[in-house]
Amino acid sequence: MDPFRMEENVKLPLSQDAALVAALAGTAMAFAHSAEDQAERWLRALRLHGRVGSALQALGVGEAPLMTRAEPPAPGLPAPSGDVALRAVERAGELAFLRDAPCVGTVDLLFALFEIYGGLLDRALYLRGASREELVECLATRDDSAEIRL
Numbered sequence: 001m002d003p004f005r006m007e008e009n010v011k012l013p014l015s016q017d018a019a020l021v022a023a024l025a026g027t028a029m030a031f032a033h034s035a036e037d038q039a040e041r042w043l044r045a046l047r048l049h050g051r052v053g054s055a056l057q058a059l060g061v062g063e064a065p066l067m068t069r070a071e072p073p074a075p076g077l078p079a080p081s082g083d084v085a086l087r088a089v090e091r092a093g094e095l096a097f098l099r100d101a102p103c104v105g106t107v108d109l110l111f112a113l114f115e116i117y118g119g120l121l122d123r124a125l126y127l128r129g130a131s132r133e134e135l136v137e138c139l140a141t142r143d144d145s146a147e148i149r150l
Contacts, residue, residue, distance in 0.1 A: 017050030026085030039120040050106030055138040
């Protein structure tokens with residue numbers, strides 16, 4: 001057993017914001033055509049809720065990308081197989097457990113998504129005028145007590 005994986009029988013509840021983000025994005029995954037499209041859909045859901053939403057809004061991250069494409073988008077990378085929303089929530093739960101959190105928050109979801117999508121999530125942020133580094137810095141200065149609602 002991997003020491004960095006939480007035991008299967010340990011499940012932390014999701015905060016209200018994290019549950020809402022997971023539900024919104026999970027529903028939207030069925031309509032995504034590529035991994036890039038999935039990352040975009042996650043970012044749209046995150047932008048509106050919890051600590052991550054507050055940080056994204058503070059950075060001026062809007063709904064639509066700042067850049068438009070001059071040519072039709074390429075098919076892109078295939079979407080990750082399986083239930084990516086479930087995988088993201090499970091990994092977020094592991095991250096929250098490792099930091100002794102009382103529940104899974106949007107920050108845990110964000111870091112799980114960075115692991116799953118890597119540069120694709122970075123690109124989605126970039127297209128909206130922000131970077132991973134700016135977002136992490138903004139999160140580090142924000143109060144997380146607002147998200148501990150079960």
